[in-house]
Amino acid sequence: MSFDSNTGDYKILRILKDRNQGRKARVEILALKSGSWRKIDEHPDVFQYILLGMHSLAYIQGAFHWVGFSRNYFVVSFNISHEVYGEIPLPEQISMSYIDIGVSELEGMLCAYSNVHHQGENTFKLWMMKDYGVQESWNALFCITDPNIDIPVLKYVFANGEVLFWNMTIDSQMHDATTTVGATSIATSSRTNSPPAMATVEKPKKFAGIDFKIWQQKVFFYLITLCLQRFTFEKAMEGPKGTSEQEHFMIFEAWKHSDFLCGNYILSGIQDDLYNLYSGTKTSKELWGALEQKYKMEDAGTKKFFVARFLExxxxxxxxxxxxxxxxxxxxxxxxxxxxxxxxxxxxxxxxxxxxxxxxxxxxxxxxxxxxxxxxxxxx
Structure with missing residues (x-):
């Protein structure tokens, strides 16, 4: 969601991907004053959008930004006022060779990151674009090698050049950790006349075995805010006919990464005794289905109990x-x-x-x- 200063209205952009439609993705926009979704033409050159939740999006210069793939990786932009696409090249070091990449925002500037997983170590690299839209202005900020860095989300840059980021790690279950990392030559910029921030969706309380329907609805909406809800009902994504082996591998790895996030968000929303029962499920779809099969039946039994009490x-x-x-x-x-x-x-x-x-x-x-x-x- 973003604020369009030209119309004085909030707008929501959503990208709906269908694995049966090959490279196509339906892009829709909602202006809150209109109250209805409107279809936007897809980007003509993008083979695949790399979207791993809300943390892989950036809103800068009046446009949404995310990573797209055609012959290589690049940043796709969508201007919210004029409703037009643009392209911004990534740093040369990551435009061809990384799978786990994304964009973020720090101090009003576009950032790009890569996170390479190799032999039990994760190497996280961050770049910042000093001059918006100019590839030569990408500036490497820092590189960290740490096995505990799984899903870094940039949050804040301090005056002394330290960057605060939120790191989601997976141990026995998903939990939140906050880490500060020293960095040098971090540019800063001020943002004025920004619209008020929208409140984030509160994470649902942990499921304890009762009131499953209410919990399920809350968790599903929470997953929607993270762009992960489709993994509760979709099977593994397959590339369209004619997809090369390398492209098929990248598509599957991107799907597997998002499914991993979705499954662990669900697991983090159930109590420890239930976590131990369901942590062995292989996919989010399997986990979601197992919980439904078990607890929807119990909910149905509860309905029958109350109806019987009423009749008797x-x-x-x-x-x-x-x-x-x-x-x-x-x-x-x-x-x-x-x-x-x-x-x-x-x-x-x-x-x-x-x-x-x-x-x-x-x-x-x-x-x-x-x-x-x-x-x-x-x-x-």
Missing amino acids: YRMVGNKSVVSQVQELQVIIHDILAEGLILNEAFQVAAMIKKLPPLWKDFKNYLKHKRMDMLVEDLIV
Whole structure:
């Protein structure tokens, strides 16, 4: 999401990739004031978009930036006001040879990074573009070799030249770690008149085995904000016919990396005892399906339990009718909370039907006017 200063409106850009459509990707834009999505033509030269979640995007100079691949890697830009694409060359050192690459932003400047995994070591390199759009202005900032660097996300540059980045690491389960790294010759720039930042989506609380449907909906939306939701239902991506072995390898590695992130985001959202049960699943799709199969059935059993309680509930004459109506309302609330629908006319009719036998005359009176009554009218 970004703010278009020309129209005074927020805009959302989304890229929908379909493995059955080969190189094509559907690009859509939503202006919040319009309230509807609008299709944008795809970039004519891009074979594949390298998108590994929100952290692989950068918004600079009024445009979104991400990595694309054709004959080599380069930065794709999309201007949010004019709705046009552009291309920016990457540093020569990473334009051909790396798989795990992306772009980020520091102090309003475009950055590019590579993270090479080799023999148990990860080597993270970062470049900053001093003059926007000029390839010769890429400046290498630092290089770190550390086995614990998995998914670095740049956050802030200090006045002394240190860079703060957020590093997601995978041990027994995913957790967040913050690391500061010394760097030299870091350029800075100020950003003025920027729109207010949009609030980030809060990570859902850990699933403990109950209320699966609610947890699943929250986690799925959280994955949407990370551009990872499709890995809960898609199989491994395959390149289109005619794809070279090298290109097929790069496509699969990019898919595997994103699927790895998605699966561990899900695992990090369940309690430790459940983590131990499901950490052995091979893909995000398999993990998501296993959780659904187990806990949706239990949710269905919960629905049947509440419905049975509702059907079997009978009011008695030796107890306050008001208190019994309130008990029945609690049962109805539980049914509604499970996603079942009980319209108000049905609730009124059911409450009248369940009145005790001593209230027979009053029941007959209410039956004739129940179509005009609400639940709150009946209680009063």
